[in-house]
Amino acid sequence: xxxxxxxTLLVVLALSCIGAGPAEAERIVASVSNHRVRxxxxxxxxxLVLFGSVERDGTSVPRRSGYxxxxxxxxxxxxxxxxxxxxxxxxxxxxxxxxxxxxxxxLAVLATKPIDTIAGTETARxxxxxxxxxxxxxxxxxxxxxxxxxxxxxxxxxxLKSERGLYLEDPHGVTFLTPTLYRTTIPLPADVxxxxxxxxxxxxxxxxxxxxxxxxxxLIKVGFEQFVATAARDYSLLYGLAxxxxxxxxxxxxxxxxxxx
Amino acid sequence: VQIYLPIADLPVNVFLVFAMGLAVGxxxxxxxxxxxxxxxxxxxxxxxxxxxxxxxxxxxIAASSFSGVINYWRRRAIDLALAVMLLAGGFVGTAAxxxxxxxxxxxxxxxxxxxxxxxxxxxxxxxxMIAESVRAIMxxxxxxxxxxxxxxxHTWFHGLPFKLRFKQSRIYVxxxxxxxxxFLIGFIGAVMGVGGGFLLVPMLIYLLRVPTAVVIGxxxxxxxxxxxxxxxxxxxxxxxxxxxxxxxxxxxGVIGAQFGARAGQNxxxxxxxxxxxxxxxxxxxxxxxxxxLTPDDVYSIRMIEGD
Numbered sequence: 001x002x003x004x005x006x007x008t009l010l011v012v013l014a015l016s017c018i019g020a021g022p023a024e025a026e027r028i029v030a031s032v033s034n035h036r037v038r039x040x041x042x043x044x045x046x047x048l049v050l051f052g053s054v055e056r057d058g059t060s061v062p063r064r065s066g067y068x069x070x071x072x073x074x075x076x077x078x079x080x081x082x083x084x085x086x087x088x089x090x091x092x093x094x095x096x097x098x099x100x101x102x103x104x105x106x107l108a109v110l111a112t113k114p115i116d117t118i119a120g121t122e123t124a125r126x127x128x129x130x131x132x133x134x135x136x137x138x139x140x141x142x143x144x145x146x147x148x149x150x151x152x153x154x155x156x157x158x159x160l161k162s163e164r165g166l167y168l169e170d171p172h173g174v175t176f177l178t179p180t181l182y183r184t185t186i187p188l189p190a191d192v193x194x195x196x197x198x199x200x201x202x203x204x205x206x207x208x209x210x211x212x213x214x215x216x217x218x219l220i221k222v223g224f225e226q227f228v229a230t231a232a233r234d235y236s237l238l239y240g241l242a243x244x245x246x247x248x249x250x251x252x253x254x255x256x257x258x259x260x261x
Numbered sequence: 262v263q264i265y266l267p268i269a270d271l272p273v274n275v276f277l278v279f280a281m282g283l284a285v286g287x288x289x290x291x292x293x294x295x296x297x298x299x300x301x302x303x304x305x306x307x308x309x310x311x312x313x314x315x316x317x318x319x320x321x322i323a324a325s326s327f328s329g330v331i332n333y334w335r336r337r338a339i340d341l342a343l344a345v346m347l348l349a350g351g352f353v354g355t356a357a358x359x360x361x362x363x364x365x366x367x368x369x370x371x372x373x374x375x376x377x378x379x380x381x382x383x384x385x386x387x388x389x390m391i392a393e394s395v396r397a398i399m400x401x402x403x404x405x406x407x408x409x410x411x412x413x414x415h416t417w418f419h420g421l422p423f424k425l426r427f428k429q430s431r432i433y434v435x436x437x438x439x440x441x442x443x444f445l446i447g448f449i450g451a452v453m454g455v456g457g458g459f460l461l462v463p464m465l466i467y468l469l470r471v472p473t474a475v476v477i478g479x480x481x482x483x484x485x486x487x488x489x490x491x492x493x494x495x496x497x498x499x500x501x502x503x504x505x506x507x508x509x510x511x512x513x514g515v516i517g518a519q520f521g522a523r524a525g526q527n528x529x530x531x532x533x534x535x536x537x538x539x540x541x542x543x544x545x546x547x548x549x550x551x552x553x554l555t556p557d558d559v560y561s562i563r564m565i566e567g568d
Contacts, residue, residue: 043265044272078564085559091552092559093373156560191271191308221267228267232500240496243504244489247320247511251327254515 027055028069028203028211037188038222045190048217054180054203063205068111068118069174070129070202073186075106075166076195082157098153099139105193106166107134110173110184118204127202127209131158131169165189194219268503269313275509277307282513286325289514290521291528292537293329293477295322295456295484298379298544300510309506310564316495317503317510322456323488324511325518326481332522333478340429340475344482346436347461350443351483357444358451365452378453379548382460387542390463394535401531429475438468446483456484459541466534473530 030052037046054067079101086095111118115130125133136154137144147154161167166189174184186199196218203211221229231239263272281303289296297318304314333339365374426433442464450457461480465471471479496502525533 039265041265042263044263080562080564082560082562085556085561087555091373091377092554092556094561153560156558157562160558160560160562194270225265225267228504232268232496232502232504236497236500237493239500239504240493240502243320243496243502243507244323244492246504246508247324247489247492248327250508250511250515251324251329252331254324254328254519255331258516258519 025057026067026203026205026211028201028213029053029055030071030199030201030213030215032186032199032215032217035217037217037219039194039219039225040223041225043190045192046188048186048188050184050186050199050201050215052182052201052213054182054211056180065206066179067176068113068204069182069184070112070115070118070204071108071110071174071184071186072129072200072202073106073108073110074104074198074200075193076104076197077102078105078193079103080157082153082160084153084156096153098157100157101137101139101144103136103157104134104167105195106188106197107131107161108167108173108186109169110186111169111171112174112176112182114171115169118207119209120207123207123209129202131162131167134158164191166192188219192219194221264505264509266309266503266506268501269309269317269506271308273307273309273506278506278509279513281307282321282325282510283517284513285321286514286517287521287524288517288540289322289325289458290329290332290518290523291525292458292521292533292540293333293462293480293525294458294537295326295488296458296514297322297455297488298383298453298459301455304506309503312499313501313503313506316492316499316501317507319488319491319495320502320504320507321510321514323485323492324507325514326456326485326488328515329481329518329522330478330485332519333481336478336526337429338474339478339482340427340471341479341482342425343427343429343439343465343471344479346425346439347443347446347479347483348486350440350445351447351450351487354444354447354449355451355487356447358448361448362452375453376548376552378449380545380552382449382453383541383545384549385545386460386463387538387540387545389467390534390538391542393467394531394538397531398535427471432469432471434469442468443483447487450487456488458484459537462537463534473533474526477525 030050033049033051037048050071079099080103081097081099083094083097085092088095109115109129109131115124118124119127119129124130128135132149135146136157137146138153158167165187168187174182176182197216199215199217201213201215202209220226262275264275265272281300285296285300285303288294288299300318300321301311301314304318305311309317330339423436424433425436442461446457446461446464449455449460458480461483462476465476465480466473492502528536
């Protein structure tokens with residue numbers, strides 16, 4: 001039932017795209033202030049700036065409602081298990097768990113105004129615009145499937161991620177500096193995962209998506225941080241022996257320095 | 262001053278971590294315990310993932326226990342023969358413990374098993390130590406001489422074969438109970454992710470009647486060997502030892518352990534036992550509260566390791 005519903009929507013979407021193509025000739029461009037964020041020993045989080053503009057040409061029709069933009073930043077994928085505790089014989093025990101497979105480790109949805117006023121509920125759901133509509137596949141038996149929006153595990157997952165600053169939805173995060181020039185900041189918290197980030201920018205007018213572009217940036221460790229991380233992964237035995245030796249040296253040094261007798 | 266940790270992947274305040282090392286080091290030097298049962302929860306509290314915490318704490322404990330071992334070695338307060346015998350049992354116990362760890366994890370109740378074993382073991386050991394040391398202190402107050410060797414202190418295992426004389430500890434016992442104690446410490450240590458010093462110290466004092474002064478140095482030798490090998494094992498199997506975090510912790514830990522060892526030497530044996538008993542009981546109760554109290558959030562998320 002649900003699948004057929006989606007199929008119908010897809011067909012409608014495809015038809016509307018074909019029909020609307022040449023008349024709506026806006027293009028959108030976007031650029032991140034830094035495509036390679038270097039993580040050094042002094043990294044304590046960062047705000048990346050994203051700039052861009054809406055480009056119109058002669059054939060572009062005037063928009064009654066003006067433009068709206070939704071920027072989605074997606075971090076590297078990871079699998080997480082969400083557990084629920086329950087009181088059993090007086091003590092709190094993890095009774096149930098759900099595994100979220102290949103979900104974004106970081107997800108920011110930044111927009112010019114609340115998602116449901118930019119696009120209708122149906123469009124927002126179809127394009128998976130807001131956090132509540134994000135695809136979060138769960139391992140259910142042998143299958144992978146997303147569940148209903150108000151599933152308690154899904155809600156808890158979104159809440160816990162948001163509390164850590166790793167998922168966020170800011171309905172006023174994107175601002176237009178001129179009628180066509182826009183800007184937003186992407187807040188990356190201190191414990192933001194290392195890896196590749198995708199930036200997806202969608203342009204809306206009159207409750208419909210009219211253009212789309214994408215950009216990307218990566219977070220990498222450099223210098224000493226990178227050296228330690230590589231050594232730990234690629235030369236694990238040497239690294240372990242070095243760590244143990246370092247421990248013994250430190251212990252020995254301490255007893256020499258503090259020797260009083 | 263914030264520093265970004267390369268393995269834990271988050272920035273921490275250097276002074277906060279240093280102070281944690283100092284405090285736990287003081288306690289570990291004073292009582293001859295590794296302090297893992299204190300440090301691991303502290304690291305998790307400041308945001309380090311549990312797996313990285315457990316792995317990194319082993320390195321920290323190796324450092325602070327080595328400095329303690331040198332200290333006690335100079336004071337001739339280590340029974341090396343006893344330590345070697347305990348280690349023999351300990352290695353077998355560790356292997357068995359790792360096996361049970363894997364089984365519990367596959368069943369999916371490892372957290373509960375660890376929580377419950379912390380509560381039961383720490384509360385029981387802590388209460389026993391408090392009761393015994395309070396009795397000893399009371400006896401002393403009433404002017405009765407301290408009973409170093411009670412006539413009835415010969416228990417059933419003194420009749421076991423393979424007796425050995427441990428000169429430093431002034432005991433003459435069978436190696437069988439020593440192997441069993443070593444096995445238990447290794448087993449429990451592997452399952453609970455701790456060095457096991459807080460269990461070994463009372464066992465040596467109450468079961469084998471080793472003098473308190475020798476117990477601490479000897480227990481540190483055991484902690485040193487198990488934690489140094491655990492560091493290498495964790496680095497090889499999980500790549501989770503954060504050397505930067507470990508270094509900050511161990512510098513604080515080594516300094517703290519020096520002062521702790523001195524403070525411990527100046528305290529009378531039964532006072533020391535009472536303090537350790539109170540500490541162990543307090544941590545046990547803290548875990549009990551965590552299991553019984555309604556949590557702030559019944560949901561929790563954790564990354565699946567090894568992905």
